[in-house]
Amino acid sequence: MMSDSLRLTDADVVQYLRDNPDFFIAKDDVLTELRIPHNSGQATSLIERQLAVYRERNVELRQRLTDLLENARRNDKLFSKTKRLVLSLIDAKNWIDVEVALDDSLRQDFNVDHWSLLYFTDEQLEHPLRSISNKDKQREIHRLFKGHRAFCGQLTDETMDLLLDEHHSSAESIAAAQIRNGQQTGVLCVASDDPKFYRSSMDTLFLDYISDVLGLILPDLPQS
Numbered sequence: 001m002m003s004d005s006l007r008l009t010d011a012d013v014v015q016y017l018r019d020n021p022d023f024f025i026a027k028d029d030v031l032t033e034l035r036i037p038h039n040s041g042q043a044t045s046l047i048e049r050q051l052a053v054y055r056e057r058n059v060e061l062r063q064r065l066t067d068l069l070e071n072a073r074r075n076d077k078l079f080s081k082t083k084r085l086v087l088s089l090i091d092a093k094n095w096i097d098v099e100v101a102l103d104d105s106l107r108q109d110f111n112v113d114h115w116s117l118l119y120f121t122d123e124q125l126e127h128p129l130r131s132i133s134n135k136d137k138q139r140e141i142h143r144l145f146k147g148h149r150a151f152c153g154q155l156t157d158e159t160m161d162l163l164l165d166e167h168h169s170s171a172e173s174i175a176a177a178q179i180r181n182g183q184q185t186g187v188l189c190v191a192s193d194d195p196k197f198y199r200s201s202m203d204t205l206f207l208d209y210i211s212d213v214l215g216l217i218l219p220d221l222p223q224s
Helices: 010-019 028-033 046-090 095-109 135-143 157-164 205-220
Strands: 035-037 043-045 114-119 129-131 150-153 173-180 184-192
Touching: 046 095, 046 205, 095 114, 095 129, 095 205, 114 157, 135 157, 135 184, 150 205, 157 173, 157 184, 173 205, 184 205
Parallel strands: 114 129
Antiparallel strands: 035 043, 114 184, 150 173, 173 184
């Protein structure tokens, strides 16, 4: 009888097989005799179990590849749409051109229900462009971001009105990004009638990028 000090543990057997991957070569009889219990109550041979594991992994890998390809296609489409918008913004000669470029792209390419651009200036802008000249209101808007560059989610009706005004009373969720040129100079907002469309966990990379472009071009644009 084997003493307790010499008794093999499961870990010992696993380590031995890992250290000796050729162990089963020329031992086909052992392979066919080994039976592995299955959750169904039936036993399968080691080879059958290995094949089942490989099939499961193959299905998983195929699904991962499909997801990666689908994500790449979505990113490619997003890049093309973003590129068109950026080129239109760079080509803008005045605020009216900016409004046209944003409205056309956000509504047609990105299916945005509502949008607004708030800019900290004394100049008079027309909806959906809005000038925010009051310093207290500027600070109130800045505090909404809580130190972050952008945010998504549902807000109170009062805050939605602050960012979108009464023209967008049906909006239920929103994404907003700071427009910056050294410091915050405005906010770009997009909103949806679907309360779950813009979630707090959503990536705002696209919105950040467009806001960066606006931060560079808006300070030098004439109103008309």
